[in-house]
Structures are given as C-alpha cells and as structure tokens.
Amino acid sequence: MINRPYLINFPKISDDRGNLTFIQNPDHVPFEIQRVYWIYDVPSGQTRGGHAFKTQEEIIITLSGSVEIYTSDGITEESITLNRPYVGLHVPKMTWRQLRNFSTNTVIMILSSDPFNEEDYIRDYSQFSTIR
Ligand code: TYD
Numbered sequence: 317m318i319n320r321p322y323l324i325n326f327p328k329i330s331d332d333r334g335n336l337t338f339i340q341n342p343d344h345v346p347f348e349i350q351r352v353y354w355i356y357d358v359p360s361g362q363t364r365g366g367h368a369f370k371t372q373e374e375i376i377i378t379l380s381g382s383v384e385i386y387t388s389d390g391i392t393e394e395s396i397t398l399n400r401p402y403v404g405l406h407v408p409k410m411t412w413r414q415l416r417n418f419s420t421n422t423v424i425m426i427l428s429s430d431p432f433n434e435e436d437y438i439r440d441y442s443q444f445s446t447i448r
Contacts, residue, residue, distance in 0.1 A: 319389070324404045326377075347429035349428070352426070353426050354426065356421075368412045369430075376407060376424055378400065381399070383397070383398055383399075383422050385415055387411050389448065391448075404427070412441060
C-alpha cells in the first residue's frame with residue numbers, strides 16, 4: 317500500500333547543554349509547511365483527531381510526553397506511540413487519525429501542508445470509508 321504513515325528522524329544536535337532539533341525547508345519535510353499548531357493540556361482520557369483530510373498532509377511531533385497515534389487508510393490500521401522530540405510521524409492525506417493515551421503534560425506540534433480549511437476535513441468515518 318502506498319501513502320502509509322511513516323516516521324521521520326530530524327537532526328539532533330547534542331552537547332553538554334542539552335539537545336537541539338530543527339526542521340528546515342526543504343530538507344526534512346516532504347511538503348512546504350503552511351501552518352504549525354500545537355496541542356497541550358489534554359485532560360486524562362481525552363482523545364483528539366477523529367477525522368481525515370482530503371488533501372492536507374501533516375507531521376506530528378511529540379515535543380514532550382507521549383501519545384498514541386492510531387491511523388487507518390480504510391484498510392490498514394496502525395498504531396504507534398510517539399515520545400521522542402526528534403521524531404515526526406508523517407500522516408498522508410486521506411488517512412483517518414485518532415490521538416489517544418496522552419500522558420500528563422504532553423505537548424504535540426503539528427506541521428501542516430495547508431492553511432486551515434474546515435472543508436478539507438472528513439469527520440464522519442462512514443463517509444471516509446465510502447469515498448476512500
Ligand atoms: P480539530 O482539528 O478538530 O482538533 P483535533 O484534530 O486536534 O482534535 O480542531 C479543533 C478546533 O480548532 C476546530 O473548531 C477547528 C479549530 N482549528 C482552527 O481554527 N485552526 C487550526 O489550525 C486547527 C488545527 C483547528
């Protein structure tokens with residue numbers, strides 16, 4: 317299956333003062349970043365996501381803490397735990413995602429290929445599986 321989610325390792329510069337990671341166009345991300353947002357203060361037991369995008373691609377990075385990312389292209393389901401600030405999960409377009417099992421104080425940053433557009437969301441799983 318093409319267009320499955322995959323992990324990207326970003327540069328990690330370590331010295332006595334700690335670690336530094338950076339992302340620079342066009343070296344590390346397979347699209348031009350149009351938007352960055354972040355999610356934090358997620359109450360225990362809450363989930364995020366629960367949708368797919370028609371055209372938008374994203375990269376999810378856990379800056380702090382840990383979160384489980386469930387993805388499905390309508391056929392193949394995958395689940396991965398993200399807990400390293402130098403690793404991103406590329407989530408292709410037309411991929412259902414749910415973010416769950418946030419540990420306390422988790423902060424995730426999402427890089428997006430497009431500006432925000434509610435029209436790009438598919439929030440109904442049965443609709444997603446029909447047009448998939
Ligand atoms: P949503 O994408 O549903 O959050 P998540 O997928 O993380 O659970 O977005 C929540 C709300 O925030 C929704 O009303 C749309 C709004 N929003 C923006 O206005 N701009 C943005 O860039 C994003 C990501 C969301």
